[in-house]
Amino acid sequence: MRQFLDFEKSVAELENKIYELQRVETATEINIAEELQTLTEKAEKQLRVIYNKLTPWQKVQVSRHAQRPHALDYIKGMIENFMPLAGDRLYAEDHAIIGGLGRFKGQSVIVIGIERGSDLDTRLKHNFGMARPEGYRKAQRLIKLAGQFNLPIIMLIDTPGAWPGIDAEQHGQAEAIAKSIETCLRATTPIVSVIIGEGGSGGAIALATADKILMLEHAIYSVISPEACSSILWRDASQAAQAAGALRLTAQDLLKFKLIDQIIEEPVGGAQRDPETAISNVQKAIEAAFGELALVPEQVLQAKRRNKFLAMGREEIN
Structure with a gap:
C-alpha cells in the first residue's frame, strides 16, 4: 500500500477515488474507463505540479520516505552475482554497511552501501542505517581489496549519520570516519558514490569521498540534520523546516x-513511486561515470580526487 506524505494529500484523495472506481468497475462490470482515465491524468498532473516546486523541507521528507529503494534494492537491481563480504577483521560485523564483490554491466566491482532497512525487523538489524566504527573499517578493508585487484568501487549512501552511541565512541568512531575519508582519497581505483536518500554528516562523507559524487534529484546531503540544527540554533526542533532551507542541503x-x-x-x-526506473537511472549514471574515469591514469586519478576536495568551499558562488 502506497504511503503518502503530508503535502501529497490532494494526490492521495484522487488516487483513493481511482481505487474505489476500479473496485466498482470490477464488481459491476460497468465500463467507466473514461472517468478513470480523466482522474488518472488529473492525479499525474497534480503530482507533477507538487514535485516541481518542492521546498527543502519537503525534499527532506521525500529522501526519508520508507518506500524509497534502499541500498540492497540497488544492489539487487544493478549488481550480478553479488557476494557479500562481512567483518572488519578487527572487531565485529556491522550490518548497517553492506559490502562485497559483484559484476556491474559485466565489470567486476566492489560495492559498498549503507542500508537502512525496509521494515521494523530489518531496520533494527541494520541499525536504521547508522554505522558503527566496525562498518567504516569494513569499508576501508574493501576499498583496499579493490586496489589489490584493480576493481572500481560503487558507494551507495543513505544514512541519517554515524551511530552516536557511547559504544561507537568507545570503539573510535571519529578515527574510523577520518580513516575512511583518508582511505578513499588514497584509493588507486575509480570511486563513484551515489547519495540515494539521506546523506547525513560525517557518516555520509566517509563514503562520499569519491571521484564522482552523484545524487538523486530528491535526496539530501548535509553536515547536520534539520532537526538537530534547529535544536542548536533555535533550541526548538519544530523549526526544522526553516533550518532545512538555511542548510542548502538539496x-x-x-x-x-x-x-x-x-x-x-x-x-x-x-x-x-517507481523504484525500477530510479534504479535504472542510477545504473546508467554510474556506467557513464565509470566510462569517464576508466582512461584516467592512477596517479592522475588520485591527484584529481584530492584537488577536488581541497577546492571545495574555496570558489566564490554567484
Whole structure:
C-alpha cells in the first residue's frame, strides 16, 4: 500500500477515488474507463505540479520516505552475482554497511552501501542505517581489496549519520570516519558514490569521498540534520523546516556549490513511486561515470580526487 506524505494529500484523495472506481468497475462490470482515465491524468498532473516546486523541507521528507529503494534494492537491481563480504577483521560485523564483490554491466566491482532497512525487523538489524566504527573499517578493508585487484568501487549512501552511541565512541568512531575519508582519497581505483536518500554528516562523507559524487534529484546531503540544527540554533526542533532551507542541503543547491558532480533524475513523485526506473537511472549514471574515469591514469586519478576536495568551499558562488 502506497504511503503518502503530508503535502501529497490532494494526490492521495484522487488516487483513493481511482481505487474505489476500479473496485466498482470490477464488481459491476460497468465500463467507466473514461472517468478513470480523466482522474488518472488529473492525479499525474497534480503530482507533477507538487514535485516541481518542492521546498527543502519537503525534499527532506521525500529522501526519508520508507518506500524509497534502499541500498540492497540497488544492489539487487544493478549488481550480478553479488557476494557479500562481512567483518572488519578487527572487531565485529556491522550490518548497517553492506559490502562485497559483484559484476556491474559485466565489470567486476566492489560495492559498498549503507542500508537502512525496509521494515521494523530489518531496520533494527541494520541499525536504521547508522554505522558503527566496525562498518567504516569494513569499508576501508574493501576499498583496499579493490586496489589489490584493480576493481572500481560503487558507494551507495543513505544514512541519517554515524551511530552516536557511547559504544561507537568507545570503539573510535571519529578515527574510523577520518580513516575512511583518508582511505578513499588514497584509493588507486575509480570511486563513484551515489547519495540515494539521506546523506547525513560525517557518516555520509566517509563514503562520499569519491571521484564522482552523484545524487538523486530528491535526496539530501548535509553536515547536520534539520532537526538537530534547529535544536542548536533555535533550541526548538519544530523549526526544522526553516533550518532545512538555511542548510542548502538539496541536490540542486549542492550542484551549484560544486559539492556534487551530477543530479540523477527521479520518476515523477520520487523514487518511491517507481523504484525500477530510479534504479535504472542510477545504473546508467554510474556506467557513464565509470566510462569517464576508466582512461584516467592512477596517479592522475588520485591527484584529481584530492584537488577536488581541497577546492571545495574555496570558489566564490554567484
